[in-house]
Amino acid sequence: MTKVYNFSAGPSMLPQAVLKQAQAEMLDWQGSGMSVMEMSHRGAEFMSIAKTLHDDLRELMAVPDNYQILFLQGGATAQFSFIPANILGDKHKACYINTGAWSEKAIKGAKSYCDVVVSATSEANNFTSIPERSTWNIDEQAAYLHYTPNETIHGVEFQDIPDVGDLPLVADMSSNILSRHIDVSKFGLIYAGTQKNMGPAGAAVVIVRDDLIGKAQKSLPDIFNYEKQAKQESMLNTPATYTWYLVGLVLQWLKAQGGVAAIEQINQRKAKSLYAAIDQSALYSNPVAVADRSRMNVPFILSDDTLDKAFLSTAKEQGFLALKGHRSVGGMRASIYNAMPESGVEALIQFMAEFERTH
Amino acid sequence: MTKVYNFSAGPSMLPQAVLKQAQAEMLDWQGSGMSVMEMSHRGAEFMSIAKTLHDDLRELMAVPDNYQILFLQGGATAQFSFIPANILGDKHKACYINTGAWSEKAIKGAKSYCDVVVSATSEANNFTSIPERSTWNIDEQAAYLHYTPNETIHGVEFQDIPDVGDLPLVADMSSNILSRHIDVSKFGLIYAGTQKNMGPAGAAVVIVRDDLIGKAQKSLPDIFNYEKQAKQESMLNTPATYTWYLVGLVLQWLKAQGGVAAIEQINQRKAKSLYAAIDQSALYSNPVAVADRSRMNVPFILSDDTLDKAFLSTAKEQGFLALKGHRSVGGMRASIYNAMPESGVEALIQFMAEFERTH
Numbered sequence: 134m135t136k137v138y139n140f141s142a143g144p145s146m147l148p149q150a151v152l153k154q155a156q157a158e159m160l161d162w163q164g165s166g167m168s169v170m171e172m173s174h175r176g177a178e179f180m181s182i183a184k185t186l187h188d189d190l191r192e193l194m195a196v197p198d199n200y201q202i203l204f205l206q207g208g209a210t211a212q213f214s215f216i217p218a219n220i221l222g223d224k225h226k227a228c229y230i231n232t233g234a235w236s237e238k239a240i241k242g243a244k245s246y247c248d249v250v251v252s253a254t255s256e257a258n259n260f261t262s263i264p265e266r267s268t269w270n271i272d273e274q275a276a277y278l279h280y281t282p283n284e285t286i287h288g289v290e291f292q293d294i295p296d297v298g299d300l301p302l303v304a305d306m307s308s309n310i311l312s313r314h315i316d317v318s319k320f321g322l323i324y325a326g327t328q329k330n331m332g333p334a335g336a337a338v339v340i341v342r343d344d345l346i347g348k349a350q351k352s353l354p355d356i357f358n359y360e361k362q363a364k365q366e367s368m369l370n371t372p373a374t375y376t377w378y379l380v381g382l383v384l385q386w387l388k389a390q391g392g393v394a395a396i397e398q399i400n401q402r403k404a405k406s407l408y409a410a411i412d413q414s415a416l417y418s419n420p421v422a423v424a425d426r427s428r429m430n431v432p433f434i435l436s437d438d439t440l441d442k443a444f445l446s447t448a449k450e451q452g453f454l455a456l457k458g459h460r461s462v463g464g465m466r467a468s469i470y471n472a473m474p475e476s477g478v479e480a481l482i483q484f485m486a487e488f489e490r491t492h
Numbered sequence: 493m494t495k496v497y498n499f500s501a502g503p504s505m506l507p508q509a510v511l512k513q514a515q516a517e518m519l520d521w522q523g524s525g526m527s528v529m530e531m532s533h534r535g536a537e538f539m540s541i542a543k544t545l546h547d548d549l550r551e552l553m554a555v556p557d558n559y560q561i562l563f564l565q566g567g568a569t570a571q572f573s574f575i576p577a578n579i580l581g582d583k584h585k586a587c588y589i590n591t592g593a594w595s596e597k598a599i600k601g602a603k604s605y606c607d608v609v610v611s612a613t614s615e616a617n618n619f620t621s622i623p624e625r626s627t628w629n630i631d632e633q634a635a636y637l638h639y640t641p642n643e644t645i646h647g648v649e650f651q652d653i654p655d656v657g658d659l660p661l662v663a664d665m666s667s668n669i670l671s672r673h674i675d676v677s678k679f680g681l682i683y684a685g686t687q688k689n690m691g692p693a694g695a696a697v698v699i700v701r702d703d704l705i706g707k708a709q710k711s712l713p714d715i716f717n718y719e720k721q722a723k724q725e726s727m728l729n730t731p732a733t734y735t736w737y738l739v740g741l742v743l744q745w746l747k748a749q750g751g752v753a754a755i756e757q758i759n760q761r762k763a764k765s766l767y768a769a770i771d772q773s774a775l776y777s778n779p780v781a782v783a784d785r786s787r788m789n790v791p792f793i794l795s796d797d798t799l800d801k802a803f804l805s806t807a808k809e810q811g812f813l814a815l816k817g818h819r820s821v822g823g824m825r826a827s828i829y830n831a832m833p834e835s836g837v838e839a840l841i842q843f844m845a846e847f848e849r850t851h
Contacts, residue, residue, distance in 0.1 A: 137524075137525030139526055141530065141531070141532040141535070142532070143532075143730065144529060144530060144531060144532060144533060144730065144733050145530060145532075146526075147527065147529065147530055149519070152518055152519050152527050153518075155518060156515055156518035156519060159511055159515035159518065160508070160511050160512065160515060165496075166495065166496030166498075166811065166813070167496065167498055167505075167813070168506065168511050170506065170691075170692035170693075170738070171498055171500065171503060171504060171506055172503060173501070173502075173503060173814050176814060206565050206566045206567065206570065206694065207565045207566050207715065207729075208565065208730055210713075210715050210728075210729035210730075211565065211566070211713070211715060211729075214714075214715065215713070242713065245710070245711045245713070246711075326730065328730055328733075332529075333529035333732075333733065333734045334533070334730045334731065334733050334734070335565065335694040335695070335731075335732030335734070335735055336694070351604070352604045352605075354569075354570070354573035354574070354601065355573075356566065356569050356570060356573065369569075370566075370567055370569035370570075371502065371503065371567055371569075371685065371687055372693065372694075373692075373693050373694030373735070374503050374687075374692065374693050374694075375692045375693070375694070375734070375735075376732070376734075452525065454525070454526070455532050455535060
């Protein structure tokens with residue numbers, strides 16, 4: 134097997150220990166004679182997997198008792214399409230902060246259901262910074278305020294949780310959940326697709342405060358209705374069982390690493406090293422305001438873009454995969470989620486220096 | 493590893509050859525150095541997996557060129573919630589045939605969007621037969637007619653495709669897709685969750701005729717809009733990549749078995765043997781009209797239901813898993829999808845005879 138480092142933005146690298154355990158258990162989960170993907174979701178074996186999954190996420194994120202944890206199908210895109218129908222209640226508008234491509238998609242999704250107040254946007258500077266909190270135009274009549282703590286494509290990340298007063302704070306944490314400590318009690322609702330820091334694609338986790346449950350519009354299909362799924366422990370329909378299992382393995386791995394606090398320190402070091410290498414280089418640069426740089430997704434451009442092709446092909450030859458930037462921004466991007474070891478980032482830095490030296 | 497036969501109704505047994513291949517490729521798909529679940533869905537490797545998946549399904553089911561094949565997230569339940577919003581167009585009602593629990597769920601899902609005309613129902617006889625075609629009350633003003641060719645819970649199955657004239661025929665084939673030959677050209681839309689005859693849970697296949705695409709209501713989220721997903725080859729959002737891969741492996745396995753025609757003969761033999769054993773027994777019985785019995789899901793009851801517990805525990809001890817009937821109908825159920833070998837059905841028949849002899 135080729136030794137590779139996979140910098141894909143998602144689906145993305147998983148811990149080798151998780152893949153090895155999944156491999157070992159593929160035909161026979163713990164003496165059951167079944168693969169997890171063959172199990173009835175109502176059977177004792179899978180119910181135990183589901184319980185451990187929920188318990189581990191609650192422990193790792195210190196989720197308070199007045200929050201429900203749901204695992205739903207469809208990824209973050211399905212969620213931002215259905216959040217307004219779940220939590221608007223009798224209100225007719227919601228505030229959104231626009232910090233990049235994923236904010237924009239969430240805004241588009243919400244517009245089918247309500248008036249969207251864009252309380253702040255960094256579109257004018259091509260999403261290279263986070264709008265100052267003091268400039269936000271918050272409408273107190275809104276049902277909630279939505280933001281994207283980490284923008285996967287533009288590589289900007291909130292370093293703190295914004296204070297929005299009594300308005301429920303809703304966050305798409307797809308690309309930084311479990312990468313750093315967050316105080317869940319400051320949020321009304323957190324959601325995240327599983328395919329970046331938690332496992333394979335095919336599900337979304339929703340952490341929702343009790344008072345936001347039970348406000349759904351009647352026309353919302355039951356499987357996307359938080360109240361109905363909470364009552365059925367996310368098994369109103371057949372869940373993506375194998376995805377749940379793999380997310381469970383990732384959470385167990387994360388606990389074995391020392392949990393979120395420990396991985397956060399590693400993530401800080403990885404990001405610091407990579408940005409330092411970029412900033413010190415004459416070839417590479419990152420356009421994002423230093424204070425707002427993402428620890429998870431590091432976009433960079435080459436000062437001579439005729440070298441892009443050579444950079445990518447040489448990188449691939451040497452086992453550095455999926456470094457091409459998103460088609461909407463171009464250049465390069467290294468996604469360095471929890472599963473990317475420090476050695477992978479160090480190896481990338483060496484490769485980039487060598488490429489600069491020889492080109 | 494215990495040798496088991498898994499009769500779960502879904503998620504359900506998968507071919508051992510598929511699990512072994514997935515196991516072998518878990519850490520390194522074909523020398524890429526990546527697990528399939530780590531791959532970017534936009535990368536060349538996964539694109540080739542996706543193309544083979546689509547091509548194989550088109551070949552196995554002989555899907556005509558004027559039909560699109562979509563793989564969407566959320567299972568059949570998501571689909572029957574969104575079919576009306578996709579294909580009603582300017583019409584306001586749809587016909588549904590009620591042959592059991594899954595028909596009823598589809599009807600409930602449709603009622604949020606349109607008037608439902610129940611053209612026929614077998615509720616009066618506890619869903620133990622299919623209503624005669626001559627008795628159906630079809631409303632020609634309806635946008636389509638929906639039916640469930642195989643009822644997973646009640647164990648009834650249409651042996652032929654009903655003729656409904658010019659009305660587009662819509663079918664939930666979750667539990668019998670790829671188990672028997674069907675003429676796709678007689679349908680407007682076929683959909684199926686993947687977790688019975690195709691792979692793990694977490695996706696649905698939709699086969700939709702071109703003229704039914706492009707009629708979606710504007711409020712329908714893009715990811716459930718057939719037109720928008722068709723244009724993006726089902727990659728408008730991140731698909732459930734690992735599920736796609738496993739479905740692809742199952743389709744390759746099915747081709748190696750000789751395709752649908754070959755598996756249909758095996759399925760006929762399996763069902764015939766099991767029903768014969770039940771009919772000849774004094775202990776077991778199946779309530780379904782002989783002509784309407786499902787080849788996939790075989791419910792049966794014990795004449796003395798105080799023996800149910802002993803039956804299930806003895807079965808489990810001997811490696812016959814998940815035989816408990818659905819909670820809504822009680823008794824037992826053996827689901828014998830494509831992946832259940834004839835030897836598994838024969839072993840079950842022997843076990844049932846031995847249990848009857850000793851009880």
